[in-house]
Amino acid sequence: MSDRTIRWGMIGCGDVAEVKSGPAFYKAENSELVAVMRRNGALAEDFARRHGVGRWHDNAEAIIQASDIDAVYIATTTDSHHDYTLRCAAAGKAVYVEKPMGMSHAQCLAMVAACERAGVPLWVGFYRRALPRFLQLRDILQSGVIGEVRAVVSRQNQKPPTPEQLQGHFVAWRTDAARSGGGFFFEAIGHTFDIFDFLFGPIAQVQGIASNQAGLWKSEDMVTASYRFASGVLGSGAWCFAADRDEEYHDIIGSLGRIRFSVYKPVPMVLTVGDKVEEIPVADPPHVHQPLVQTIVDELNGQGRCPSTGDSGARTGWVLDEILKDFRRD
Incomplete structure (x- = not known):
């Protein structure tokens, strides 16, 4: 067990990151938000300035390939979750991805498999498990x-x-x-x-x-x-x-x-x-993601386990797919 500081990068810093999640990464114990990314660079810079984040980018690769980032929070629209997760896994980064985890149960399973192959953990933003x-x-x-x-x-x-x-x-x-x-x-x-x-x-x-x-x-x-x-x-x-x-x-x-x-x-x-x-x-709490983020940081430091995993997120993906499958076929 250790108390090292977990260094986070954030891909996407829109509405959900403003209060619900973003501050959690620099307010949790042993956690630091190193850099944020948004395709609109001016908005990324604005977020970084207001939240005291040292670096901003308009290209996700700058987050994914950064040597000073341990884990990546993916806070983009659902259509990009699968791609970003696979890219982060390939770069050896731990992944915390927003919900819905993927566009389909099949995507969820592919995300879980990619992270398992890369030997990196995958967590999903179902933060209510820690509220x-x-x-x-x-x-x-x-x-x-x-x-x-x-x-x-x-x-x-x-x-x-x-x-x-x-x-x-x-x-x-x-x-x-x-x-x-x-x-x-x-x-x-x-x-x-x-x-x-x-x-x-x-x-x-x-x-x-x-x-x-x-x-x-x-x-x-x-x-x-x-x-x-x-x-x-x-x-x-x-x-x-x-x-x-x-x-x-x-x-x-x-x-x-x-x-x-x-x-x-x-x-x-x-x-x-x-x-x-x-x-x-x-x-x-004021920042509803913070208790779950704390469990992730603690797990990375060898203390306990985060309750919202890629496996549990994929189960929810299966339930949603089953409920909507006939509607989608029509």
């Missing part, structure tokens, strides 16, 4: 207070973007399957299935129906699915991205009680056992 509220949720389930878990039921509705938002960068790439791999479901709901994998283990069987009902973009806007975890827990969900209101909740149903929680908002969990209802508030 305090999900660790607390896991502890509640393991305590047995709700008994044996029988099922998990998800409901997520979201009002569609305005015409102006549809044209903006934040929304436009997320509904363009050529860049994101699908629509809002594929781009975002991996977080839900990944945290289910964390809580209940791998999904062994899944069936889904997806459609485009509103016609505001070409990718899916309505999805339903049912699934069975290898542990025996059953699950079902419905996700609508052209609904009348915004709401999102998940009910874990046990033999003695139940828990309602949100994957995406740090609202209190609601624990119900008999007639007793308890709200359990657990706040998120």
Whole structure:
């Protein structure tokens, strides 16, 4: 074990890196953000200046081949994750790639294989696995207070973007399957299935129906699915991205009680056992990637393991592919 400083390079420094992830790499213990890259050099320079990063580039190779960088965070759109991961692996760099891990399960498997061949670790940005509220949720389930878990039921509705938002960068790439791999479901709901994998283990069987009902973009806007975890827990969900209101909740149903929680908002969990209802508030940290980044840094220093691996990320990639496969064929 050691306490050496892990030197990071970042490929892509857009919206997600501004608060959620970027500061984690220079605020985590024994971690330093050495250089950032964005194809728009002026924006890369601006990010570097504001975050106190010593170097910026407009070419990814400058990050990938740098001798003073140990690990690379890939924070670009999904269509480039596979290519950048393979290039980093070939250069002997450890990789932390954003979600969705790849455009397909096949890409995920190729990324895992490339990193295994190169002897470098691969982690995926499903950062909720290290957030305090999900660790607390896991502890509640393991305590047995709700008994044996029988099922998990998800409901997520979201009002569609305005015409102006549809044209903006934040929304436009997320509904363009050529860049994101699908629509809002594929781009975002991996977080839900990944945290289910964390809580209940791998999904062994899944069936889904997806459609485009509103016609505001070409990718899916309505999805339903049912699934069975290898542990025996059953699950079902419905996700609508052209609904009348915004709401999102998940009910874990046990033999003695139940828990309602949100994957995406740090609202209190609601624990119900008999007639007793308890709200359990657990706040998120300012930079939500930081706890997971810390586990990566610690692992590279021989202390523990990061819970979000290429293997677990690929499992979530398989679930998403299975749910959307009929829609994509159509």
